[in-house]
Amino acid sequence: MSITLIENLSKEFFFEIFEYLDGCEIYQAFSNLNYHFQQLINSLFLSLKFNFYRLTSDNVYTNTYKQLLFNNKHQILSFHITLPLEKDDFLSSFSIDSSFDHLESLIIIDISENILLSLLANLYSLSRLFSLTIDTQHRINDLSDIYRLIFTLPKLKYIKCSSEIYVTCDLLPMATNEQFSNIEYFIIEHPFAFKELCTLISYVPQLRHLTFSGLTDEDINIKVIKSITLSNLTRLYIQIDEISADKLEIFINKLNAKLKVLSLGCTSVDIDYLNANRWENFILNNLPQLENFYFTYHAYFGDDDIPSMYFGIRDQFISSFWLQRQWTLETEIEFDTVRYSIRPYKKRWYEYDKQHIIINQYSKSIRLIIKDVSPEKWFKTLSINQYIDHILTVTKIYHLEIQETICFSKLCEILYNLPELDTLRIHSLSFSKTDYLSDEELDNVIVLLSKNHITKLYFEKMNEIEEIYLLMLAFLHINYLQIKCVNYMEAELLVKFILTLMKNESYHLIRLLCFSIPTADDKMVRKLEAIINVKNLLWNCTIKRVVDNIYLYWK
Numbered sequence: 001m002s003i004t005l006i007e008n009l010s011k012e013f014f015f016e017i018f019e020y021l022d023g024c025e026i027y028q029a030f031s032n033l034n035y036h037f038q039q040l041i042n043s044l045f046l047s048l049k050f051n052f053y054r055l056t057s058d059n060v061y062t063n064t065y066k067q068l069l070f071n072n073k074h075q076i077l078s079f080h081i082t083l084p085l086e087k088d089d090f091l092s093s094f095s096i097d098s099s100f101d102h103l104e105s106l107i108i109i110d111i112s113e114n115i116l117l118s119l120l121a122n123l124y125s126l127s128r129l130f131s132l133t134i135d136t137q138h139r140i141n142d143l144s145d146i147y148r149l150i151f152t153l154p155k156l157k158y159i160k161c162s163s164e165i166y167v168t169c170d171l172l173p174m175a176t177n178e179q180f181s182n183i184e185y186f187i188i189e190h191p192f193a194f195k196e197l198c199t200l201i202s203y204v205p206q207l208r209h210l211t212f213s214g215l216t217d218e219d220i221n222i223k224v225i226k227s228i229t230l231s232n233l234t235r236l237y238i239q240i241d242e243i244s245a246d247k248l249e250i251f252i253n254k255l256n257a258k259l260k261v262l263s264l265g266c267t268s269v270d271i272d273y274l275n276a277n278r279w280e281n282f283i284l285n286n287l288p289q290l291e292n293f294y295f296t297y298h299a300y301f302g303d304d305d306i307p308s309m310y311f312g313i314r315d316q317f318i319s320s321f322w323l324q325r326q327w328t329l330e331t332e333i334e335f336d337t338v339r340y341s342i343r344p345y346k347k348r349w350y351e352y353d354k355q356h357i358i359i360n361q362y363s364k365s366i367r368l369i370i371k372d373v374s375p376e377k378w379f380k381t382l383s384i385n386q387y388i389d390h391i392l393t394v395t396k397i398y399h400l401e402i403q404e405t406i407c408f409s410k411l412c413e414i415l416y417n418l419p420e421l422d423t424l425r426i427h428s429l430s431f432s433k434t435d436y437l438s439d440e441e442l443d444n445v446i447v448l449l450s451k452n453h454i455t456k457l458y459f460e461k462m463n464e465i466e467e468i469y470l471l472m473l474a475f476l477h478i479n480y481l482q483i484k485c486v487n488y489m490e491a492e493l494l495v496k497f498i499l500t501l502m503k504n505e506s507y508h509l510i511r512l513l514c515f516s517i518p519t520a521d522d523k524m525v526r527k528l529e530a531i532i533n534v535k536n537l538l539w540n541c542t543i544k545r546v547v548d549n550i551y552l553y554w555k
Contacts, residue, residue: 293325329395426457
């Protein structure tokens with residue numbers, strides 16, 4: 001039988017649609033249609049999600065919510081409350097108590113301290129409240145009472161607490177055996193002190209996942225802080241400022257955890273964070289179960305503020321320890337920052353096919369990404385060379401990506417300082433009137449670049465086809481050239497130009513061309529094959545398409 005009325009569709013169909021809608025939206029759209037939909041909305045099989053933040057001056061929205069909370073509280077699965085200061089009276093008009101017997105997730109944002117404390121006190125009776133998120137923004141300076149009530153909630157497994165201002169928990173004592181919470185996921189996103197962190201985690205011995213940011217240093221002897229056994233803790237995510245590597249090591253050791261994932265973001269003058277041997281010894285001796293390590297260290301530059309240089313042994317991030325785990329160091333230059341990162345290795349643009357390209361040797365995988373090639377635009381006393389020098393005290397660079405337009409002379413300046421490069425990826429070249437090189441300058445550049453060892457080149461945005469000629473002339477050792485094309489016509493033009501040039505300049509070593517085309521398809525492959533054959537441009541050439549990349553390779 002065909003369905004002619006929308007209400008004849010199955011209730012499961014509507015329940016699936018309602019998964020994507022706010023409870024108030026469901027009520028306003030369907031409650032006044034007919035008896036069928038009214039019954040559907042009130043069904044105990046329908047779980048409602050409430051997102052209470054769109055308050056209007058006429059209180060229509062508020063009144064709808066109050067009606068729903070009175071009639072449908074047994075159906076509420078999650079409740080997200082955001083209240084501006086003048087609307088705090090909304091929560092005082094009702095209470096979240098044991099009658100909300102299906103409530104599993106509660107998010108509370110920007111609520112006054114008195115209202116929040118009253119609300120938390122009533123949550124103890126909830127039988128299914130597993131997740132709680134609180135963002136006090138700038139309202140509350142002391143979270144001692146807030147955390148005290150949170151740790152009493154019997155079913156809670158996940159807690160996230162945030163604030164925009166520095167907060168204290170001084171009035172919260174260390175936990176006793178009778179005060180332990182069942183929380184397994186704890187996310188702290190507010191500025192606070194080291195000793196307060198130790199107090200907070202003393203309440204959560206069942207912790208599996210701990211994230212904290214905003215932790216600040218203080219004049220405290222961390223060695224006197226008692227050890228806390230978190231035997232279930234396997235994931236630790238940290239964002240810290242100006243805390244020494246010594247203190248961080250001591251703190252992690254005091255957790256007595258069996259970490260599998262450690263993620264650390266750090267801004268500190270302590271350059272010892274870049275000591276690879278120290279990290280290797282610490283992990284081997286204290287974190288033998290560690291499977292994934294993520295690390296980011298920020299070094300900030302300024303006219304009157306040059307970060308400390310690393311004077312340890314260089315190139316220690318390519319020892320067998322790092323290579324076996326495929327944890328790779330990457331560096332990045334942007335505005336006033338050099339960013340050092342360690343991440344699990346991921347396949348890169350020049351590793352397209354095991355059959356035709358030797359997959360990257362991890363010992364030479366370290367990459368530099370430059371997002372700002374001219375720091376002198378911002379700082380009178382700085383140049384790109386000072387950023388690069390800071391990096392080169394830590395490691396050699398084998399791969400370079402420049403993510404903004406760069407003039408050719410600036411490119412030469414950068415490459416001069418990076419003699420170990422194997423691959424180069426350029427966004428685009430600039431040739432303004434002031435950037436054009438004289439014949440003599442061009443000769444000097446060609447001599448300079450002819451000494452480089454770059455074998456793979458990716459050019460993302462071509463403005464003039466002569467730029468390709470200049471790059472091929474400058475990088476005589478490249479065997480892989482990849483170019484991003486706007487459309488097929490541009491790719492066809494480049495195929496004719498490059499293969500003709502290679503035919504006339506037999507010394508070129510290119511054996512693989514790649515054209516990245518957003519609309520690439522098999523028809524384009526056949527047309528390129530026909531052009532190559534008709535023009536007799538290349539013998540024994542194989543063309544292959546992988547998604548939006550078209551590869552031409554030959555022996």
